[in-house]
Amino acid sequence: KQEVTQIPAALSVPEGENLVLNCSFTDSAIYNLQWFRQDPGKGLTSLLLIQSSQREQTSGRLNASLDKSSGRSTLYIAASQPGDSATYLCAVRDNYGQNFVFGPGTRLSVLP
Amino acid sequence: EAQVTQNPRYLITVTGKKLTVTCSQNMNHEYMSWYRQDPGLGLRQIYYSMNVEVTDKGDVPEGYKVSRKEKRNFPLILESPSPNQTSLYFCASSSKTEDRGLYEQYFGPGTRLTVT
Numbered sequence: 001k002q003e004v005t006q007i008p009a010a011l012s013v014p015e016g017e018n019l020v021l022n023c024s025f026t027d028s029a030i031y032n033l034q035w036f037r038q039d040p041g042k043g044l045t046s047l048l049l050i051q052s053s054q055r056e057q058t059s060g061r062l063n064a065s066l067d068k069s070s071g072r073s074t075l076y077i078a079a080s081q082p083g084d085s086a087t088y089l090c091a092v093r094d095n096y097g098q099n100f101v102f103g104p105g106t107r108l109s110v111l112p
Numbered sequence: 113e114a115q116v117t118q119n120p121r122y123l124i125t126v127t128g129k130k131l132t133v134t135c136s137q138n139m140n141h142e143y144m145s146w147y148r149q150d151p152g153l154g155l156r157q158i159y160y161s162m163n164v165e166v167t168d169k170g171d172v173p174e175g176y177k178v179s180r181k182e183k184r185n186f187p188l189i190l191e192s193p194s195p196n197q198t199s200l201y202f203c204a205s206s207s208k209t210e211d212r213g214l215y216e217q218y219f220g221p222g223t224r225l226t227v228t
Contacts, residue, residue: 032215043202044219089155093215098143098162099170100204100217102155 002027002094004103012109013080021075021106023090028068031093035064035075038087038105047088048075052095080110114139116220118203124226125193133188133223135203143206143215144186145170146178148199149222155202161186193227200224 003026013019023033032051036044048057048064050073056065063076073090091102116137125131137144145160157170161180175197177189186205190197203220
């Protein structure tokens with residue numbers, strides 16, 4: 001059964017720092033991987049989607065990479081801002097069905 | 113505006129009183145799903161639907177029912193709610209889009225359910 005983990009569980013950084021969030025999954029037979037942002041008490045906002053055949057995706061200050069063979073993805077945030085403070089979730093869709101498995105999230109605080 | 117809507121956003125009910133949480137999307141997506149989010153357990157899939165009249169169980173389907181009679185709607189039904197179903201519920205939809213990527217999921221704003 002697919003399991004997704006995220007490290008660290010929480011992260012606090014000063015404004016302006018570049019940072020990396022990690023996501024690991026146990027079964028490499030994935031269809032795609034998606035990174036989300038969730039603000040407290042709110043829904044999920046899609047940040048980046050990487051297909052299994054891709055190595056990375058970029059959107060503005062965000063860059064997500066995927067190494068399917070090792071079961072890892074990273075989300076790189078450049079020049080962090082207080083507005084980036086949120087919980088970041090990764091999720092994988094597997095090849096066997098339409099299950100979508102989420103990691104527990106990384107809670108990010110960017111201090112002014 | 114492309115969106116997924118859920119109603120109600122907040123609901124407090126009592127054990128055993130049947131309830132329905134509605135979900136609707138205006139993007140003509142084939143795939144829809146329901147999740148619950150609990151502290152320490154993260155987001156877990158309850159049910160999903162590949163298309164009209166096609167539904168399947170996710171990881172935590174016990175105590176829930178769904179139906180997909182129309183493409184845009186995917187209601188979640190709790191026939192006899194219990195306190196352990198107190199949670200934050202999310203509906204999501206996705207479709208195969210060549211420009212944005214295959215099966216990118218879009219989420220509703222969430223429904224906070226409390227069962228006493």
